[in-house]
Amino acid sequence: MNINMTLIGQSITFAIFVWFCMKFVWPPIMAALDERKTKIADGLAAAEKGQHEEGLAKQRALEILKKAKGEAGEILAGAQKRASEIVEESKGTARTEADRIVQSAHAEIEQDVNRAREELRGKVVSLAVAGASKVLKREVDAKANDDLLKDLVSQL
Amino acid sequence: MASETVTSTEYIKHHLQNMTYGQHPDGHWGLAHSAEQAKEMGFWAIHVDTMFWSIILGVFFLWLFRKAAKRATSGQPSGLLNFAEWIVEFIDTSVRGSFTAKNNLVAPLALTIFVWVFLMNLMDLVPVDWLPLLAGWVGSTMFGADPHHVFFKVVPTTDPNATIGMALSVFFLTIFYSIKVKGLGGFVGELTLQPFSAKNPLIKVAFIPVNFFLEFVSLIAKPISLALRLFGNMYAGEMIFILIAMMFSAGIGMGIFGGFLQLGWAIFHILIITLQAFIFMTLTIVYMDMAHSEH
Numbered sequence: 458m459n460i461n462m463t464l465i466g467q468s469i470t471f472a473i474f475v476w477f478c479m480k481f482v483w484p485p486i487m488a489a490l491d492e493r494k495t496k497i498a499d500g501l502a503a504a505e506k507g508q509h510e511e512g513l514a515k516q517r518a519l520e521i522l523k524k525a526k527g528e529a530g531e532i533l534a535g536a537q538k539r540a541s542e543i544v545e546e547s548k549g550t551a552r553t554e555a556d557r558i559v560q561s562a563h564a565e566i567e568q569d570v571n572r573a574r575e576e577l578r579g580k581v582v583s584l585a586v587a588g589a590s591k592v593l594k595r596e597v598d599a600k601a602n603d604d605l606l607k608d609l610v611s612q613l
Numbered sequence: 614m615a616s617e618t619v620t621s622t623e624y625i626k627h628h629l630q631n632m633t634y635g636q637h638p639d640g641h642w643g644l645a646h647s648a649e650q651a652k653e654m655g656f657w658a659i660h661v662d663t664m665f666w667s668i669i670l671g672v673f674f675l676w677l678f679r680k681a682a683k684r685a686t687s688g689q690p691s692g693l694l695n696f697a698e699w700i701v702e703f704i705d706t707s708v709r710g711s712f713t714a715k716n717n718l719v720a721p722l723a724l725t726i727f728v729w730v731f732l733m734n735l736m737d738l739v740p741v742d743w744l745p746l747l748a749g750w751v752g753s754t755m756f757g758a759d760p761h762h763v764f765f766k767v768v769p770t771t772d773p774n775a776t777i778g779m780a781l782s783v784f785f786l787t788i789f790y791s792i793k794v795k796g797l798g799g800f801v802g803e804l805t806l807q808p809f810s811a812k813n814p815l816i817k818v819a820f821i822p823v824n825f826f827l828e829f830v831s832l833i834a835k836p837i838s839l840a841l842r843l844f845g846n847m848y849a850g851e852m853i854f855i856l857i858a859m860m861f862s863a864g865i866g867m868g869i870f871g872g873f874l875q876l877g878w879a880i881f882h883i884l885i886i887t888l889q890a891f892i893f894m895t896l897t898i899v900y901m902d903m904a905h906s907e908h
Contacts, residue, residue: 467778479721492687
């Protein structure tokens, strides 16, 4: 336990160690720590900003949804209206078409009836003429009685 | 362990003697073979073991932290860097807490003191006989020395030279910064014009010797208390380890008892070595702060 040169040696060693620590150890570690601190602060700020923006986006999305719902309702209403219109329209065309078909059928039937009537009339005339000639036992001059027959035909 | 041929006194003395290299009275340079020879070498001798372990530990500290510093990244830290950052942040908080001025030296100084002193103190937890026995074996087999004359003290902080050397370095730093910050006049004024002061210049001058005496004592007390506090604590702790180690040669019962005592004291000592390193660091920071601030 003598006081000797070790004291000086220790002082020199100490000085060298402190110098080395000050030059090569402390600054890089401290720089990294500081840098990380700012990084974390930035990250937190960004997170906060992100949260804020998320809120805004949610609100915006809600608005858009509302608007879309309204539009969809409008479109639906329009479509319904249009559909009923189309139905009405087709009903109308169907009705007119049906009328037209019925009318043409009527006309055809009438025509047929008329034709049949004409035919019947002709047959009746010839039958009547044949009957009459048989009754009279003589040839009735068809030409001579043409006016009479025509009159008869028109009466049938 | 104390063998039969060594008495307790010799055992303790052997453990408390540093390996000293210096000039023998007859003129040649070499290691001291006894405490008396070491004493005769006077001031111009050096404790090889103290220097060896303090440099080894200091280099280990710097190597470890330099490795961490090279890996320093602002991203995710891992392993060693995490550990280094933990200590650096702790030191940084301490420095910011007690040091108000701006000086880039103080924080690295505090870091060096804390880790270095801690590591040197930590050597106290190595069982007291291991390294001296190893040194004795190396000395006797490689250099043909008598193992009883190979002294080896592994805890540098139990050598007052080490603690006084560090305390004096801190002391000169505080004086340097005192003069640098306040000027020579300010420094001298701080030493002579307070705590007693008066409006009357004549009385003021009369107070100077009293003030100087008071302030000088308190100035000198700083490095001495700094050095002796660390030295005393570690020396006492080492002494108790040595005394416990002596129980191992006193039969199996005492040996087991001594083992428990050693374990208990070692666990308690973990607190002491950390605390002493912390106190040395904190006081250094406080002294540096005082050097930077005006009264």
